[in-house]
Each structure stands twice: as C-alpha cells, then as structure tokens.
Amino acid sequence: MVENIVLGIGLTAMAGALATVAGAAEDTESDIGSQGDPNSQVQLAPQMGYVHRIFNKAIAGEPPAYGLWVALGAGITGALLAMGVNAILALIIGTVLTTLVQGVYATTAYLGRIASLAKFGQPVYIDILKSMTTVTMAHAFVAIFTTVAMCYLMNAALGHPFPLALLGVVWGIALGAAGSATGNPYYGKERQYQNQKFGAGVPVAASGNIVRYAEAGERNSLDNGWFTSKLGGPASGICFGLIVFLELWRTVLFEPFLHGWGAIIVGFIIVLVFTIMDRYIEVWARRTYGPYVKEAAA
Amino acid sequence: MSVTPKPAGGVGMDMTAMGLAILLMLAIIGVAWYMFGLSLIFYALIAIIIGGALIGFGVHFVPVGGAPAAMGQAPGIATGVAMLAGGAGLAGLFGGAWAADLGIVVACAGGAIGGALMMAITCMFVNVIYVYGMGIPSASGKAKVDPLTGDTQTEYKSQGTEGHGLPFISFVGGIVGGFLGGLGGTLIYYVLLKWVYVEKLAHALGAGPLANVTPIAISLAGIFAIGLFLVNAVLAAYNITGTIEGPHDPKFARWPRAVVATAVASAVCGIVAIAIVAV
Numbered sequence: 001m002v003e004n005i006v007l008g009i010g011l012t013a014m015a016g017a018l019a020t021v022a023g024a025a026e027d028t029e030s031d032i033g034s035q036g037d038p039n040s041q042v043q044l045a046p047q048m049g050y051v052h053r054i055f056n057k058a059i060a061g062e063p064p065a066y067g068l069w070v071a072l073g074a075g076i077t078g079a080l081l082a083m084g085v086n087a088i089l090a091l092i093i094g095t096v097l098t099t100l101v102q103g104v105y106a107t108t109a110y111l112g113r114i115a116s117l118a119k120f121g122q123p124v125y126i127d128i129l130k131s132m133t134t135v136t137m138a139h140a141f142v143a144i145f146t147t148v149a150m151c152y153l154m155n156a157a158l159g160h161p162f163p164l165a166l167l168g169v170v171w172g173i174a175l176g177a178a179g180s181a182t183g184n185p186y187y188g189k190e191r192q193y194q195n196q197k198f199g200a201g202v203p204v205a206a207s208g209n210i211v212r213y214a215e216a217g218e219r220n221s222l223d224n225g226w227f228t229s230k231l232g233g234p235a236s237g238i239c240f241g242l243i244v245f246l247e248l249w250r251t252v253l254f255e256p257f258l259h260g261w262g263a264i265i266v267g268f269i270i271v272l273v274f275t276i277m278d279r280y281i282e283v284w285a286r287r288t289y290g291p292y293v294k295e296a297a298a
Numbered sequence: 299m300s301v302t303p304k305p306a307g308g309v310g311m312d313m314t315a316m317g318l319a320i321l322l323m324l325a326i327i328g329v330a331w332y333m334f335g336l337s338l339i340f341y342a343l344i345a346i347i348i349g350g351a352l353i354g355f356g357v358h359f360v361p362v363g364g365a366p367a368a369m370g371q372a373p374g375i376a377t378g379v380a381m382l383a384g385g386a387g388l389a390g391l392f393g394g395a396w397a398a399d400l401g402i403v404v405a406c407a408g409g410a411i412g413g414a415l416m417m418a419i420t421c422m423f424v425n426v427i428y429v430y431g432m433g434i435p436s437a438s439g440k441a442k443v444d445p446l447t448g449d450t451q452t453e454y455k456s457q458g459t460e461g462h463g464l465p466f467i468s469f470v471g472g473i474v475g476g477f478l479g480g481l482g483g484t485l486i487y488y489v490l491l492k493w494v495y496v497e498k499l500a501h502a503l504g505a506g507p508l509a510n511v512t513p514i515a516i517s518l519a520g521i522f523a524i525g526l527f528l529v530n531a532v533l534a535a536y537n538i539t540g541t542i543e544g545p546h547d548p549k550f551a552r553w554p555r556a557v558v559a560t561a562v563a564s565a566v567c568g569i570v571a572i573a574i575v576a577v
Contacts, residue, residue: 036368036376036377037364037365037367037368037376037377038365038368038369040365040368041365041369061377061378061381062377062381063377063378063381063382063384063385064381160392160395160396161395161396161398161516162392162395162516162517162520163513163516163517163520166517166520166521166524167392169388169524170388170389170391170392170524171392173381173384173385173388174385174386174388174389174416176381176385177377177381177382177384177385177386177420178385178416178419178420178423180376180377180381181375181376181377181382181420181421181423181424182420182423182424182426182427183427184367184368184376184377185367185368185369185370185376185424185427185428185431185432186427186431186432187368188365188368188369188370188376189368189369189370189432189434190431190432192369193369198432198433199432199433199434199456200370200434200456200457200459201369201370201371201434201455201456201458201459201461201462202369202370202371202458202459203371203456203457203458203459204371204458204459205458206458207369207371231427231431232427232431235423235426235427235431236423238423239419239420239423242419243389243415243416243419243420246415246419247389247392247393247412247415247416250415251393251396251397251408255396255397255400259400259404260397260400260401260404260408261404261407263393263397263408263411264404264407264408264411267393267408267411267412267414267415268411270415270418271411271414271415271418271473274415274418274419274421274422275418275469275470275473277422278418278421278422278425278464278466278469279447279466279469281422281425281426281429281430282425282429282435282436282449282463282464282465282466282469284429285425285428285429285434285435285436285463286435286436286449286454289433289434289435291453291454292453292454292455292456292457293453
C-alpha cells in the first residue's frame with residue numbers, strides 16, 4: 001500500500017514535470033507560428049500597409065490543433081504498443097510521425113494565409129518558410145512527446161480507464177487552452193506591440209501597427225519565440241503543469257478517503273486557495289499601479 | 299480595425315423556432331419511451347439532455363476575450379469560447395471518468411471539481427501574466443463596479459481599450475463555467491457507460507463476460523461524451539457571438555436560448571449514441 005502511494009506520488013510528479021515542459025514548448029511553438037489569437041494582428045498588418053516577416057500558421061486555434069496532434073501521437077503510440085513495440089520506441093515513433101504532420105500543416109497554413117495577403121503587397125518569404133517551419137516542428141516535437149508520455153503514464157501506470165488516444169484528445173485540448181490563455185496576451189500585447197506604452201492595453205486605433213524591425217534588420221518569428229520563451233512560455237508551462245499535477249495529486253492521494261469524497265473536498269480547497277491568490281494579485285495590482293485616470297474624469 | 303464587431307444577436311427568443319425545437323426534443327423523448335419504456339436507457343437519454351443543457355449554460359459563465367484580449371484591448375481570456383470551455387470540461391471529464399466506479403454522485407462531483415480546478419489555475423495565470431508580465435491591472439468593460447467585490451472598474455481601463463485582464467467576477471464566472479461543464483460532461487459519460495454501453499455492448503457483441511467489453515464501452519462513452527461536449531460548447535459559443543466577460547455581461551442574459559438549443563441538440567445526439575448499441 002505504502003509503495004503504491006509513493007509510486008503514485010512519484011508518477012504524479014513526473015506527469016506534472018512533463019506537463020510543465022509541454023506547456024512551455026507549446027506556447028513557444030504557437031508564438032513562433034502565431035497560432036494563437038495574436039495571429040489576427042499578423043494577418044491585419046499588411047492590410048494596414050505594414051508588410052512584415054512574421055510567420056503565421058493559424059488556420060485552427062491552439063486547442064483543436066493540439067487536440068489533433070496529441071491524439072494522433074497518442075493513437076500511433078497506442079497502436080505500436082498494441083503491436084508489442086517497446087514503449088519508449090513507440091512514443092518516439094508516434095511523436096516523430098505526428099511532428100511530420102505538424103510540419104505539413106505549418107507549411108500549407110503559412111503559404112495559404114500569407115498568399116491570401118498578396119493583394120496588399122505581402123510577399124511569401126521562402127527563407128522564412130524554411131527557417132521557421134523546422135523550429136516550430138522542433139518545439140512541437142517536445143510538446144507532443146511530453147504530453148503523449150504523460151498520457152501514457154496516466155493510462156499504463158496510474159490506471160486511468162481512457163485509452164491512450166482519448167487521453168490525447170482530452171489533454172491536447174486542455175494543453176492548447178491553458179497555453180493560449182496564459183501565453184497569448186504576452187505575445188500579442190507585450191511583443192507584437194512593444195512600441196506601445198508598457199502597463200496599458202493596446203489602444204484599438206493602434207491595431208495592425210505591429211513591431212516589424214529588430215535590433216538588426218527585420219524582426220521575424222524566431223525573435224518573437226526568443227522573447228516569449230522568457231516569460232509567456234514558462235508561465236504557460238507552470239499553468240499546465242499545475243493543472244495536471246494537482247488534478248492527479250488530489251485523485252491519487254485523496255480518492256481512497258471518504259468513498260471518493262476526499263479528492264473532491266481537496267479539489268474544492270485547492271480552488272479556494274487559487275481564488276484567494278487571484279484576489280490578492282488583483283488587489284496588489286490596483287494598489288501598486290493605481291488607476292489610469294481619476295474616477296471623476298473616467 | 300481588429301475589433302470588428304460581430305453580428306449582435308438580441309436577448310429575446312424566437313418563440314416559433316423554440317416551440318419547434320422543443321417539439322423535436324419531446325418527439326425524441328417519446329420515441330425513446332416507446333422503444334425502451336421507463337428503463338435505465340430512457341433515463342440515460344434524459345440525463346444526456348440535462349448534461350448537455352448544463353454544458354450550454356456553463357459556457358456562458360466562462361470569460362472569453364478572444365483576439366482583443368490578447369492585445370489587452372478587452373477583458374477575458376485570450377482564446378475562443380468553445381476551446382476554453384472544451385479544455386475545462388474535458389479536464390473535468392478526465393477526473394470524473396476516473397471516479398466512475400465510485401457511483402454517479404462522486405463521479406459527477408469529481409468531474410465538476412476537475413473542471414473548476416482547471417479554470418481556477420488558468421484564470422489565475424491570466425492575471426499573473428497581465429499583472430506581473432505586462433503591468434496591467436484588471437478592469438471590466440461591461441460593469442462600472444465589480445458585483446462581487448464592489449471595486450470600481452472604469453478608472454482602471456487604459457485609454458482606448460474596453461478593459462483588460464480578469465476582474466474577480468470574471469474569475470468566479472470561469473470557475474462556475476468549468477464546474478458546470480465538468481459536471482455535464484461527466485454526467486453524459488457516466489450514464490452512457492454504466493446505464494447503456496456496458497450491458498448492451500455485451501449483448502450486442504455476444505462477448506460473454508463484462509470484462510471483455512468494458513474497454514470498448516469506456517472508449518465509446520468517452521468519444522460520445524467528448525463529441526457531445528463539443529457540440530454543446532460550439533452551440534453556446536454561437537449564441538454568445540464572439541466574446542463574453544462572464545455573468546455580469548449583458549450577453550449572459552441570452553442563456554435560456556442556449557439551454558433550449560443544447561438540450562435539443564443533446565437529445566438528437568443522445569438518441570444516436572444510444573441507438574448505436576441498444577437497437
């Protein structure tokens with residue numbers, strides 16, 4: 001019994017760590033590919049006269065795209081496992097094949113999205129296609145591998161009833177949702193509109209005027225990935241890692257108590273703790289930064 | 299402009315359309331009653347309808363800001379309505395499915411808390427990024443005062459924006475939305491699995507012991523639960539048209555329309571999910 005609990009906690013920590021890496025890689029991948037909501041600005045800029053060298057492969061939101069990729073990776077891995085292939089090898093082959101699908105997706109999505117802007121004078125840069133696609137594929141490999149590995153742990157070691165592919169759909173969509181919720185504002189506001197005031201939202205009138213020049217030459221999406229991997233990526237990683245870790249932790253450790261109600265009570269307490277933390281952050285921001293205008297003027 | 303106004307739908311209900319939709323739902327329930335009597339399969343269909351309506355209602359609580367939120371131009375979470383609700387609901391379904399052997403109440407409560415947990419963490423990290431990464435406090439664009447905390451909002455909106463971040467009411471809305479989504483999704487999964495598939499699949503496949511069909515039943519119930527979840531979340535997203543701040547948003551008043559629509563859609567999908575093995 002004790003060994004089981006210790007093993008469960010270890011696996012939970014391992015799954016949480018894998019999820020943290022997955023979240024960070026997912027957000028960086030989506031920022032390099034402008035997959036999240038900020039893609040609207042990348043698409044809008046040429047229409048406002050700002051031709052750029054930013055990669056854009058957003059033909060689906062992050063959650064459905066990652067739902068597809070992780071489910072595909074998990075499905076192939078599951079099929080290989082059923083054929084008796086070694087688990088590590090199955091995970092790697094499943095992820096490699098899925099990454100190739102992601103590469104095809106990224107290539108066709110970039111060509112389609114950018115070619116549609118031809119009438120606004122936006123060229124399709126072949127060097128951008130060559131250099132960015134492989135980088136998004138590399139990040140996607142990390143994100144998909146870690147998520148599929150996490151699903152494998154849940155299924156094979158922790159005993160979740162869902163088959164691997166179904167866990168892939170569930171956690172792929174959750175990964176995309178957590179990554180886009182946390183990482184998008186940092187990429188959209190803080191990087192694309194670096195020329196706007198810090199500590200304020202982007203005025204609607206500035207829409208489309210994204211930053212197009214770097215320290216040397218024109219800015220491309222690798223510069224954006226470099227920037228967002230410093231905060232947006234790790235924050236997304238911690239967000240997704242906490243979701244996975246706490247969800248597993250409360251179930252593995254507390255489900256045996258009170259006929260299953262233990263896990264529910266602990267889950268409720270965790271929600272309360274996060275609510276208090278959120279309220280603290282909100283009040284801290286209001287006190288520290290203060291209002292933009294006096295109440296009467298507003 | 300980036301913030302192109304989406305076609306604005308009113309709050310009112312088209313009574314003829316609603317009447318026809320409800321008639322369709324009653325017809326499906328009637329067919330189920332005629333075919334299965336007052337059996338567990340019939341109750342499963344009713345539970346699927348209730349689960350679908352819970353999902354449709356819950357989606358309206360989730361604060362979603364879409365593309366404007368990614369630029370700090372509008373409050374909410376910077377992603378799509380259906381996607382975020384899907385992420386939370388499916389995370390809840392994961393927990394609920396795990397607890398399925400502990401009975402319907404524990405499973406559904408586990409799923410609901412799982413969805414709420416996912417939203418609580420995600421919503422907190424939205425504010426972490428806004429406050430500590432971008433130096434922007436939360437401000438609602440739809441309410442002058444936060445209905446829960448009494449904090450004034452207008453003076454915390456930066457110039458030229460609708461607000462930004464997640465004020466406390468939106469945070470709580472997110473948790474409630476995740477809770478209802480996880481609850482509805484798990485309810486659908488549980489009744490499909492325990493009340494329909496396990497027994498009927500064994501009969502349909504002639505597989506003998508229950509253990510042989512359980513993995514297939516779990517997979518099938520999981521696929522239909524995820525499918526039904528997405529159907530209902532997308533329907534509710536259409537009702538919201540774009541973005542919503544949470545329960546204090548005027549768009550929230552549109553929920554009765556979505557509840558009727560999701561109940562009908564769940565009845566249609568539910569009877570298919572049941573008929574696939576039970577007929």
